[in-house]
Amino acid sequence: MKAAETRILELRAELDQHNYRYHVLDEPSIPDVEYDRLFHELKALEAENPHLVTPDSPTQRVGSAVLTAFSKVKHEVPMLSLGNAFEEAALYEFNQRVVQTISPLPNDLFSGVNVEYTCEPKLDGLAVSLLYVDGRLTRGATRGNGTVGEDITENVRTVRNIPLRLMDGGWPSVLEVRGEVFIEKAGFERVNAHQIEIGEKVFANPRNAAAGSMRQLDSKISGRRSLKFCSYGIGQVQRDFADTYYGMLQKLKKWGVPISNKLRLVSDVEGCIAYCRDMSEQRLDLPYEIDGVVFKVNNIASQRELGFRAREPRWAIAYKFPAMEELTELLDVEFQVGRTGAVTPVARLKPVKVAGVTVANATLHNMDEVARLGLMIGDTVIIRRAGDVIPQVVQVVQERRPTHARAVEIPQTCPVCGSQVERTQLIKRSKGKETISEGAVYRCVGRLACGAQLKQAIIHYVSRRAMDIEGLGDKTIEQLVDEKLIGSPADLYKLKYEQIIDLEGFAEISSKKLLKAIDDSKQPTLARFIYALGIPDVGEETAKVLARSLGSLDRVIVALPEVLTYLPDVGLEVAHEIHSFFEDEHNQNVIGALLGECQMELQDTGDLGAEFAASATLGGMLDKLNIPSVGPGAAQKLADKFGTLEAVVKADWLDMRQTLPEKQAQAVRAFFDVAEHAQRALAIEQQLKDFGMHWQSEKKVVEGLPLAGQTWVLTGSLELMSRDVAKEKLEGLGAKVSGSVSAKTHTVVAGPGAGSKLTKANELGLKVLDEEAFVGFLKQQGVEVG
Ligand code: IVH
Numbered sequence: 001m002k003a004a005e006t007r008i009l010e011l012r013a014e015l016d017q018h019n020y021r022y023h024v025l026d027e028p029s030i031p032d033v034e035y036d037r038l039f040h041e042l043k044a045l046e047a048e049n050p051h052l053v054t055p056d057s058p059t060q061r062v063g064s065a066v067l068t069a070f071s072k073v074k075h076e077v078p079m080l081s082l083g084n085a086f087e088e089a090a091l092y093e094f095n096q097r098v099v100q101t102i103s104p105l106p107n108d109l110f111s112g113v114n115v116e117y118t119c120e121p122k123l124d125g126l127a128v129s130l131l132y133v134d135g136r137l138t139r140g141a142t143r144g145n146g147t148v149g150e151d152i153t154e155n156v157r158t159v160r161n162i163p164l165r166l167m168d169g170g171w172p173s174v175l176e177v178r179g180e181v182f183i184e185k186a187g188f189e190r191v192n193a194h195q196i197e198i199g200e201k202v203f204a205n206p207r208n209a210a211a212g213s214m215r216q217l218d219s220k221i222s223g224r225r226s227l228k229f230c231s232y233g234i235g236q237v238q239r240d241f242a243d244t245y246y247g248m249l250q251k252l253k254k255w256g257v258p259i260s261n262k263l264r265l266v267s268d269v270e271g272c273i274a275y276c277r278d279m280s281e282q283r284l285d286l287p288y289e290i291d292g293v294v295f296k297v298n299n300i301a302s303q304r305e306l307g308f309r310a311r312e313p314r315w316a317i318a319y320k321f322p323a324m325e326e327l328t329e330l331l332d333v334e335f336q337v338g339r340t341g342a343v344t345p346v347a348r349l350k351p352v353k354v355a356g357v358t359v360a361n362a363t364l365h366n367m368d369e370v371a372r373l374g375l376m377i378g379d380t381v382i383i384r385r386a387g388d389v390i391p392q393v394v395q396v397v398q399e400r401r402p403t404h405a406r407a408v409e410i411p412q413t414c415p416v417c418g419s420q421v422e423r424t425q426l427i428k429r430s431k432g433k434e435t436i437s438e439g440a441v442y443r444c445v446g447r448l449a450c451g452a453q454l455k456q457a458i459i460h461y462v463s464r465r466a467m468d469i470e471g472l473g474d475k476t477i478e479q480l481v482d483e484k485l486i487g488s489p490a491d492l493y494k495l496k497y498e499q500i501i502d503l504e505g506f507a508e509i510s511s512k513k514l515l516k517a518i519d520d521s522k523q524p525t526l527a528r529f530i531y532a533l534g535i536p537d538v539g540e541e542t543a544k545v546l547a548r549s550l551g552s553l554d555r556v557i558v559a560l561p562e563v564l565t566y567l568p569d570v571g572l573e574v575a576h577e578i579h580s581f582f583e584d585e586h587n588q589n590v591i592g593a594l595l596g597e598c599q600m601e602l603q604d605t606g607d608l609g610a611e612f613a614a615s616a617t618l619g620g621m622l623d624k625l626n627i628p629s630v631g632p633g634a635a636q637k638l639a640d641k642f643g644t645l646e647a648v649v650k651a652d653w654l655d656m657r658q659t660l661p662e663k664q665a666q667a668v669r670a671f672f673d674v675a676e677h678a679q680r681a682l683a684i685e686q687q688l689k690d691f692g693m694h695w696q697s698e699k700k701v702v703e704g705l706p707l708a709g710q711t712w713v714l715t716g717s718l719e720l721m722s723r724d725v726a727k728e729k730l731e732g733l734g735a736k737v738s739g740s741v742s743a744k745t746h747t748v749v750a751g752p753g754a755g756s757k758l759t760k761a762n763e764l765g766l767k768v769l770d771e772e773a774f775v776g777f778l779k780q781q782g783v784e785v786g
Contacts, residue, residue, distance in 0.1 A: 085319045162229045168255055333364065346363060362390065416446075616693050
């Protein structure tokens with residue numbers, strides 16, 4: 001076996017092992033970065049050796065081509081559902097039926113018989129079947145109607161904790177694993193936040209999100225949705241491998257299949273009742289949603305004896321928890337103003353108890369969501385709680401709409417400050433064209449003149465990860481703003497002892513402490529300061545990137561959006577947000593006051609980040625301009641040929657035609673014929689130059705060196721410097737240093753004892769320098785010697 005193949009197999013085994021420890025045992029043994037390193041090594045090796053890629057490699061979870069439809073799958077063993085119990089009494093009745101069947105004793109003797117049960121959470125997701133043939137995942141299917149489901153193999157492969165091949169050994173050659181694909185609460189929040197961001201509809205609940213993701217024809221989308229799998233049974237098997245359900249799940253776990261870490265074995269129905277109570281207490285704290293718990297007779301021989309009734313096993317039952325959904329009335333929709341001015345609709349509801357908690361408010365996300373729900377004030381709505389997050393309105397009950405129902409309208413002016421409310425715009429740029437569409441978010445244009453935004457801005461400014469000013473709680477900030485003691489973050493630094501001590505909850509010591517905390521915050525790092533400014537879409541990470549890449553606030557302030565897009569993870573939209581934040585006069589005044597009167601001193605490097613400096617290539621920039629029909633390849637050709645943007649803009653037609661095919665050459669011409677395009681491009685180039693950057697073009701750099709294109713040979717012994725040093729110096733001047741003499745050799749440096757190479761050089765009539773002449777030459781070139 002070749003080295004690459006051996007390493008690939010090694011890496012796969014190691015990654016599988018780490019996946020198992022992480023997903024099944026919940027005991028990761030290496031840090032994430034190490035996992036990523038191994039993963040990337042495998043990816044790189046597979047990219048170099050595509051014939052060695054196999055479908056069960058850990059790299060093959062990315063999703064594949066988009067399908068037009070799912071094919072059908074017949075379940076050899078039907079996929080059943082469960083009978084439900086809603087009260088504890090129903091569990092005792094279930095137990096009674098089980099006992100009567102498996103130990104047919106006279107009635108009065110039943111009371112002493114105990115049946116062992118397994119207890120598991122009832123996950124709220126999508127039931128799936130995974131078929132392993134010879135230990136390899138060969139098919140994934142939905143339950144469908146229980147007899148026929150859909151083939152979702154490509155999608156299940158993207159679920160990270162589903163093993164692509166089984167571990168250990170001893171598994172039956174055919175093994176159908178069954179279980180639930182679900183999404184955790186945090187993943188659900190993320191998916192919905194993303195849906196909102198891309199203007200798509202939100203999922204009403206985690207079950208819909210999981211099911212929707214699994215039934216995606218584009219498996220790349222499923223792959224992005226942080227789904228998980230948990231097994232609770234098997235379908236067809238080539239041979240039995242356990243006597244008990246508990247034992248069976250332990251075997252599955254050993255083979256790398258995830259099972260619930262809440263699985264318990266109890267000795268009787270009382271144990272089930274205790275489990276119910278315990279889980280219903282834990283319910284809200286679990287990282288995933290459960291709609292109940294499931295009890296199963298542990299002994300498999302007993303399960304067989306009990307059999308089925310219609311489509312439900314007689315050996316299992318689901319105890320359902322109270323629903324997290326309820327019906328109530330939408331009394332009104334109010335609008336809240338956030339830190340960045342976003343005006344968000346909030347539902348005021350007729351208070352209703354949902355799983356033990358009274359709910360009176362629900363989030364409506366944005367006006368697109370209101371429109372999607374078709375919501376009107378007065379409607380009866382279904383609301384839903386999920387974990388600790390604010391309840392959501394899931395659906396309108398159309399049939400119950402009253403005649404007096406009113407439309408929800410976005411206010412024209414800000415409910416807090418009365419400024420104009422404007423709809424945000426989405427800017428997309430493609431093929432040289434900017435398209436502006438309407439965003440889902442409305443914003444109050446009042447910025448810090450708006451009390452709501454000011455309060456939020458200051459709460460953010462003083463927060464721990466921003467300026468970290470201790471002792472300034474939300475209530476105090478509200479009071480300071482309401483009493484007009486502060487109108488911007490800069491005013492914090494002007495607060496006087498007499499003003500603070502008058503605030504609610506402040507005394508002598510706390511007032512002095514606060515003044516000191518404010519004073520101590522005057523030397524923040526540039527990254528903290530940028531984050532503290534609260535620029536829309538600029539979180540801590542982006543703030544760090546801005547600080548590291550641009551090195552000074554002055555550069556951040558003037559940076560053009562296109563220049564900002566050179567920064568890692570900064571897209572055009574964020575770049576525009578940053579740019580327009582600093583163009584705003586009010587923001588400029590606040591920053592001016594902070595750095596001026598307030599004597600804030602930012603800790604910055606003043607230098608451009610090396611990564612940023614290296615990322616600016618002329619080819620990349622030409623590509624960024626989105627000239628129609630000019631892709632990265634053509635952009636690079638232009639860069640190689642012309643070297644500067646100015647030269648591209650001014651290029652004559654002949655030169656352009658020599659560089660690109662006619663159609664592309666024309667497109668470049670037409671693009672720069674528009675004065676605005678040319679000016680904009682030149683302004684970007686100028687700004688990069690002002691920032692101290694120069695185009696990185698390897699070819700240009702080498703061409704510019706005096707010995708570029710020449711081959712030199714060193715022979716004999718050198719006394720004033722070692723061979724290595726001589727070689728280094730020549731290469732520094734752009735020469736290539738070779739070990740053999742040929743007609744292509746430019747110059748030979750010959751020290752004492754030179755033999756055949758010198759003879760050959762003389763024969764060929766090449767230029768030969770002795771060491772003294774060589775040193776003289778180097779000095780002439782400005783190279784220091786000795
Ligand atoms: S056992 C023959 N166990 O609930 C028994 N189902 O209402 C088959 N579910 O379709 C199911 N957690 O999607 C079982 N621990 C669990 C479960 C579970 C969730 C789902 C499953 C099933 C439905 C039945």
